Amino acid sequence: MKSTRRVWLAPAYVLHQYAYRDTSRIVEVFTAEHGRLTLFARGANGPKSALKGVLRPFQRLLVSWTGVAEACPLVSAETDGLITNLAPERLMSGFYLNELLLKLTERRDPHPEIFFSYASCVQALSGGEVEEPTLRRFEKRLLNELGYGLELTQTGDGRPVEQNKYYRFALQSGPQLCVAEAPGAIYGQSLADLQAESFADARSLRDAKRVLRAAIDVCLDGRSLKSREVMLALRHREPQRQESS
Numbered sequence: 562m563k564s565t566r567r568v569w570l571a572p573a574y575v576l577h578q579y580a581y582r583d584t585s586r587i588v589e590v591f592t593a594e595h596g597r598l599t600l601f602a603r604g605a606n607g608p609k610s611a612l613k614g615v616l617r618p619f620q621r622l623l624v625s626w627t628g629v630a631e632a633c634p635l636v637s638a639e640t641d642g643l644i645t646n647l648a649p650e651r652l653m654s655g656f657y658l659n660e661l662l663l664k665l666t667e668r669r670d671p672h673p674e675i676f677f678s679y680a681s682c683v684q685a686l687s688g689g690e691v692e693e694p695t696l697r698r699f700e701k702r703l704l705n706e707l708g709y710g711l712e713l714t715q716t717g718d719g720r721p722v723e724q725n726k727y728y729r730f731a732l733q734s735g736p737q738l739c740v741a742e743a744p745g746a747i748y749g750q751s752l753a754d755l756q757a758e759s760f761a762d763a764r765s766l767r768d769a770k771r772v773l774r775a776a777i778d779v780c781l782d783g784r785s786l787k788s789r790e791v792m793l794a795l796r797h798r799e800p801q802r803q804e805s806s
Contacts, residue, residue, distance in 0.1 A: 570623040571595060572641060574679065575616050576659040580606065587632065588616055589663060590624060593676040597666050600626050600635040612638055619655050619683050620645050631668075645687050653795070654692055657788040658682060658699060665707060665780055678702040693770070694760045700773040701758065709780055711772070712736070713756040724750040732776040747772060 576597070577589040584607040588600045605612040615622065615638050625636040647655045658679060666672065682699040686692065704711060712735035715721050720738075722728065727746040728736035739746050750761075751768030760766045 566629050567627045569625045573622050573624045575618050576663055591662050593673045594671055596670040597668050599632040601632045602635045619647050647687050651686050653788060653792050654686060654696060660786050660788045664784060672706050675703060675706045693766050697769045698758045704776055713752045722749050722752050724753050730772050732779045
């Protein structure tokens with residue numbers, strides 16, 4: 562007979578949650594040492610629950626659970642460190658990070674480096690750091706840790722990428738030399754900046770977004786990101802808001 566497994570005070574973040582029956586919740590969490598887990602928070606929505614107000618997205622927690630089933634009972638959860646809040650205009654970026662982890666990681670597959678990269682990204686977003694470079698660094702590190710590291714320094718035939726030339730990029734084959742007018746051409750300096758995670762100008766950021774989005778789309782294997790669709794819809798509505806104001 563197997564003994565019941567118990568884990569106490571594991572650092573974690575809530576990625577997603579939804580109500581279950583009258584007062585309980587199903588909670589998807591991402592932990593440093595145990596990977597992504599589904600936890601059953603019995604009575605979490607009850608008026609006297611100690612979990613009320615604790616299971617918040619983007620807040621580092623210490624969670625405890627028992628069992629080895631697909632959805633383990635949550636024993637306790639408490640805030641770990643300072644309270645973390647994202648500004649309203651940055652919430653969609655936070656939900657985007659969470660959706661990437663939900664779609665690209667496997668349950669019970671530990672990735673401590675991804676956990677710490679996520680924690681660093683959330684802190685940067687809540688601390689007011691520039692949004693675009695922060696997201697691009699996380700995307701690159703996530704791909705690396707999942708085994709989809711980007712080859713940015715040499716072409717498929719082993720030639721070094723030159724900063725003043727242009728390249729097509731594919732996750733499977735890396736950079737391929739092309740002319741500046743070619744569809745999807747990426748500047749060599751932009752690839753060097755992405756490799757260094759240092760974005761000197763708007764072109765570097767724009768090219769990094771194109772490279773990383775193409776790589777992430779390959780990993781998603783046809784699945785869409787709802788957070789990306791919502792962000793696009795909000796951007797399309799922005800001119801209408803400006804016209805009406």
